[in-house]
Amino acid sequence: xxxxxxxxxxxxxxxxxxGQTGMGKSTLINTWLSHDQERTYNNPVIAIPMExxxxxxxxxxxxxxxxxxxxxxxxxxxxxxxxYTMKNIQVIDTPGFADSNGSDKDKVNLKLIExxxxxxxxxxxxxxxxxxxxNRMTPQDQYVINSVRGLFPDKLLENLVIVFTRCRSRLSLRxxxxxxCQNVAVPQKTLCLDNVVLGTNPNMWKGNLDLERQxxxxxxxxxxxxAQLSGIFDALAPVSNNxxxxxxxxxxxxxxxxxxxMTDIKNxxxxxRQLTAIIVDEEAARLTVDExxxxxxxxxxxKIRWINDDSKGxxxx
Numbered sequence: 001x002x003x004x005x006x007x008x009x010x011x012x013x014x015x016x017x018x019g020q021t022g023m024g025k026s027t028l029i030n031t032w033l034s035h036d037q038e039r040t041y042n043n044p045v046i047a048i049p050m051e052x053x054x055x056x057x058x059x060x061x062x063x064x065x066x067x068x069x070x071x072x073x074x075x076x077x078x079x080x081x082x083x084y085t086m087k088n089i090q091v092i093d094t095p096g097f098a099d100s101n102g103s104d105k106d107k108v109n110l111k112l113i114e115x116x117x118x119x120x121x122x123x124x125x126x127x128x129x130x131x132x133x134x135n136r137m138t139p140q141d142q143y144v145i146n147s148v149r150g151l152f153p154d155k156l157l158e159n160l161v162i163v164f165t166r167c168r169s170r171l172s173l174r175x176x177x178x179x180x181c182q183n184v185a186v187p188q189k190t191l192c193l194d195n196v197v198l199g200t201n202p203n204m205w206k207g208n209l210d211l212e213r214q215x216x217x218x219x220x221x222x223x224x225x226x227a228q229l230s231g232i233f234d235a236l237a238p239v240s241n242n243x244x245x246x247x248x249x250x251x252x253x254x255x256x257x258x259x260x261x262m263t264d265i266k267n268x269x270x271x272x273r274q275l276t277a278i279i280v281d282e283e284a285a286r287l288t289v290d291e292x293x294x295x296x297x298x299x300x301x302x303k304i305r306w307i308n309d310d311s312k313g314x315x316x317x
Contacts, residue, residue: 013089013233014120016113019129020144021096024165024193026050028129029084029093031195035226036086041197041219042206047084048093052201060084081116089230092116097144110151118245122238125159125188126152127229132164132192135174137183145184153247156239161232162187168194168221189232195222 019025026048033045046053047060084091094116095109117123128148130141137145149157162180167173169192177190196218205211 013124013236013238014092014122015089015125015127015233016092016094016117016123017127017129018094018113018144018148019096020140023096023129023131025093025096025129027165027195027198028127028163028193029091030198031193031222032091032226032229033084033086035223035230036089041215042202042212044198050198053198081112083116086230089233092120097147106147110147113151114244118241120241122240123156123159123244124233124238125161125236126156127161127163128187129163129165130175130180132167132173132175136176137179149184153239153243155243157185158188159236159239160185160187161229162190163229164190164192166194167192168218188236189228191225191229193222193225195219197222 017025017028027050030044030046030048030050030053033047037045039045044053045060046055046057049056080095082093084093094113095105097106097109126148128144134141162177164173164175173192181187197215200215205215
């Protein structure tokens with residue numbers, strides 16, 4: 001444990017969940033909370049309303065107001081940072097990136113995330129969600145990754161955990177993890193999660209013994225993944241918000257320097273145009289009336305004359 005970090009509670013971790021809109025953050029958090037409270041497949045925790053579970057759990061009623069329409073997967077279901085407390089983990093849910101509200105909304109969300117980090121005192125890890133069924137890094141993935149890299153210092157990216165959604169195990173994982181490691185960072189841990197229970201309408205399986213038997217197995221697999229996820233953080237050293245402050249100040253100075261350079265370039269370009277105009281004016285001013293008339297006379301002008309030739313049936317230039 002880093003002795004320079006203030007207010008760190010031994011064994012209590014603060015984890016940020018990041019991901020593109022529609023990547024399954026709501027499913028992850030509901031599944032994680034269900035594991036923490038030892039819920040069964042037919043009585044999951046629904047802290048964040050979802051398509052097939054539109055009613056939030058009463059114990060999390062104060063969180064429900066931060067969620068948008070659960071049926072709209074193009075828009076982030078979370079419009080501010082929300083914190084969910086487990087036995088030894090606090091999960092910080094963040095708004096989704098690259099949704100239908102545009103990049104301006106993402107900039108606002110980045111400010112929200114930065115503020116909650118500063119307020120928390122320290123962060124143990126970042127959990128990044130990626131679609132495990134994709135066989136390449138999409139432009140949306142790259143956009144989210146660039147946002148993460150711009151927000152978090154390298155020290156925290158050393159505590160990166162990736163959860164691949166929509167795939168139950170590595171056997172169905174298609175995402176190019178090797179490319180990610182080479183271009184972004186090497187994660188501390190990777191997990192797969194596909195909670196079929198929360199993604200299925202309960203009316204389809206309730207009362208069907210065969211389907212319920214299958215769902216019990218799926219639920220057990222999801223709970224095992226959550227147990228693995230919860231067990232990762234004890235081995236990670238928390239990162240102080242002082243590191244974030246220093247990184248933020250460096251980033252702001254860098255952006256200010258870039259703005260200054262761009263302004264200088266713009267001013268130089270404007271100065272060049274002004275000097276060019278002055279040179280042209282000076283050259284024109286040095287010409288006498290006779291020289292000017294001669295210059296005009298000697299300037300070649302292309303002329304086009306059409307010749308009608310009826311014998312050839314066409315006109316010639």
